[in-house]
Amino acid sequence: MIEETTDVGAAIAGELQLLAPNVRASRSLAERLLDPDFIEVGASGRRWTYEEMLAALPEMSGARADGPLIESSDMTGVVLAPGLVHLTSETVLGGNRARRSSLWRRKPGETAWRIYYHQATPVPAEEGQNES
Numbered sequence: 118m119i120e121e122t123t124d125v126g127a128a129i130a131g132e133l134q135l136l137a138p139n140v141r142a143s144r145s146l147a148e149r150l151l152d153p154d155f156i157e158v159g160a161s162g163r164r165w166t167y168e169e170m171l172a173a174l175p176e177m178s179g180a181r182a183d184g185p186l187i188e189s190s191d192m193t194g195v196v197l198a199p200g201l202v203h204l205t206s207e208t209v210l211g212g213n214r215a216r217r218s219s220l221w222r223r224k225p226g227e228t229a230w231r232i233y234y235h236q237a238t239p240v241p242a243e244e245g246q247n248e249s
Contacts, residue, residue, distance in 0.1 A: 125194035127230045128202040128221035135232065136187045136208070141180035144171050152222060152231035160215045160237040178210050185211045200224065207240070214240035 131150050140146040148171060157165040165173070174180060179187040192206035202221045207214060220234040 121196045124196050124202050124223075124230070125204075127223075128194055128204055128219075129192055131221060131230050131232060132192065132204055132206070132219060133189065136179065136189055138180055138182040138184075138186065141177060142175045144175070147171055147174050149229065150231055152233040155232060155234070157235040158237070160213075160239045202230070208237075216240060 134140050135147070135150055140150070151167055151170060153167055155165075155167040155170060157170060159165060178185060188209045189206050190208075192204060194202050194204040197203050197220075200223045204217075204219045204221065206217050208217055215237040217235065217237050219232055219236070221230045222233045223230045
């Protein structure tokens, strides 16, 4: 279905923007992509709220173009319901791998997709790439 492809594509585009140093370093750019009800459970296990993430994002890894960049692979998505897309991917930052899952939503009457929930799970160093 074309709409599903478009919705998944919009969510993937937003997710990739959030990995870009210029977006991570800019509160105003990040605000456009984070849902006001945003929650994250980071790879450390810490729970982040919308305000906590916006305040911390410019200082986090991947926020400087001259520092280590976040590399993403195997990003796929599926429409769970109208206005709700689930994405999964794997990232590498400074040699550390994580499997990521995020929910992107578009509220009725709005055109913008925003990340509503995100979770990162560290991948043990001894595990081969892309194993289950």
